[in-house]
Amino acid sequence: MPARTRRYSHREVDVAEGGPREITDVLPDSRAPGYLIIEVDGARFASLPAEAVASLGIRTGDRLDEERFATLTGVADVEAAHQVALRLLANRPRAVKDMLRQLRNRGHNPSAAAAAVGRLEANGLLNDLEFACHFARVRSGKGHGPLRLISDLLARGVDKRLAERAVHETIEAEEIDPQAQARALAEKRSGQLGNLPPETKRRRLLAYLGRRGFRGYETDQMVRSLLPPPSSRGNGE
Secondary structure (H helix, E strand, O other): OOEEEEEEOOEEEEEEOOOOEEEEEEEEOOOOOOEEEEEEOOEEEEEEEHHHHHHHOOOOOOEEOHHHHHHHHHHHHHHHHHHHHHHHHHHOOOOHHHHHHHHHHOOOOHHHHHHHHHHHHHOOOOOHHHHHHHHHHHHHOOOOOHHHHHHHHHHOOOOHHHHHHHHHHHHHHOOOOHHHHHHHHHHHHHHHOOOOOHHHHHHHHHHHHHHHOOOOHHHHHHHHHHOOOHHHOOOOO
């Protein structure tokens, strides 16, 4: 029978099509306490948690039929996705749907990705509310307003009501004044726009603030208050 090579995160093994596979060794993983390296047909197949290996009843010398090998492969696929997810979380917090998308983009099958994400949620390592609050706190510090924060959270798969709650709670907890933020941004941007006509400058300021997540009547009035009234220009006084 021809062989095919299966590649997973941190594992590679040539797997013969059909026929039993033999567990040629089960040994501790020196780089991961509590994990066991499984060798199949003389090659490293996967590093799995010891409790997972125990639940599978895997022992050196076992010959696996198609069903047992498929079960072992499924467990290894979930573990591979879980390890990748942990590395992604080490860089920064992520939303649940964003994590699922990242795992699928890296070639993990949807069921393994979903199981890995469920494991992270159960262990408290993946939580959309915590992610959304962290996101709102960091991005508000970069001058992003409430509407932009909510929009960006929705784009990352966070539920709308949860996103709105996280932004509201963050603004309160951090004592953020969105209108003061908007005014500071408008004053800086106004200086960068130079001596444009007031109405042109007003439109550009509103468009700029809108992209930043500041819109509405109060924002419009604030921008008008920054610009000189038309009557003060060119009246010869």
